[in-house]
């Protein structure tokens with residue numbers, strides 16, 4: 488049998504990002520911008536306003552974008568809002584039930600930010616009562632960090648409930664909504680969230696290159712001088728941008744222009760509710776098709792966010808993620824390895840410019856390729 492001729496079309500990215508983007512988004516990168524052009528300054532202001540609107544941030548909050556991947560904006564938010572332990576007793580409570588929660592603890596260790604951790608297993612949401620008890624027990628815990636959708640598994644944490652606990656205790660919530668923002672609702676006014684961070688290349692379907700914080704202005708103003716890093720100082724980034732509309736250091740101009748196009752497409756699609764509906768349809772279709780083929784999801788449906796789905800790997804000695812990955816790329820799909828400490832799994836993202844029809848096709852293709860690898864039972868156990 489001859490192999491099909493490889494096409495020039497790149498595979499669909501069924502990952503947590505970077506994602507498959509729209510043609511119009513990629514085409515928006517085909518021109519150069521001067522970072523001081525008045526047109527670029529207006530475009531940048533439009534992007535900031537669009538993000539503020541998605542978070543319902545006006546009039547209390549502002550959008551501060553920052554160069555780099557998502558981790559850069561997480562680190563910038565933590566190290567700008569929480570002062571260094573040498574100069575302050577303030578302490579961050581980190582809620583961790585996956586790799587991204589633990590990454591925040593690592594950031595604090597390296598940057599010298601005092602912190603405590605509430606841990607839950609990877610298949611268990613953070614318990615709001617545990618957050619309440621920790622805040623009651625330790626007044627020095629002035630800030631709380633929470634991951635919205637733990638991309639490690641695809642688990643949805645109870646953001647509104649924990650936000651209510653944090654606000655009720657007079658503390659500030661820093662929400663890592665990286666893999667959820669734009670698809671799952673975030674309302675900083677209604678939920679009393681001090682700071683939410685996300686990046687260009689997840690549910691808003693832009694290219695990778697920058698992150699952003701939607702943060703309350705008084706919180707940011709009070710954080711002046713906290714950052715130990717020049718480039719990750721969000722307060723300074725904000726003041727400079729408010730002053731002349733420009734980024735302090737070279738902005739990823741093409742990425743911001745593409746993100747502007749992606750935001751226009753997002754609004755045209757119907758904003759957050761429409762994006763959520765499409766992703767929910769993708770997730771439901773994928774899970775249905777995979778279960779129909781005998782696969783099992785790692786999470787029960789009530790904990791599963793419609794972002795990325797973790798499946799148990801087949802309990803077969805012939806299972807080989809790398810081999811399956813290569814076979815799927817040859818057929819037009821890039822999936823993602825598992826990231827769990829206790830179980831052998833793999834992940835399929837449902838976000839980006841992908842449809843329910845793509846989900847049906849990838850599920851069928853996985854079954855075909857596993858059968859070709861000699862794996863006939865796809866269940867776990």
Ligand SMILES: *Cc1c(COP(=O)(O)O)cnc(C)c1O
Pocket residue numbers: 503504556557558559561587634635636637638663664665666686
């Ligand atoms: C993607 C992601 C990040 C940032 O990861 P980068 O690889 O630095 O972009 C942070 N938190 C969560 C929950 C994520 O999904």
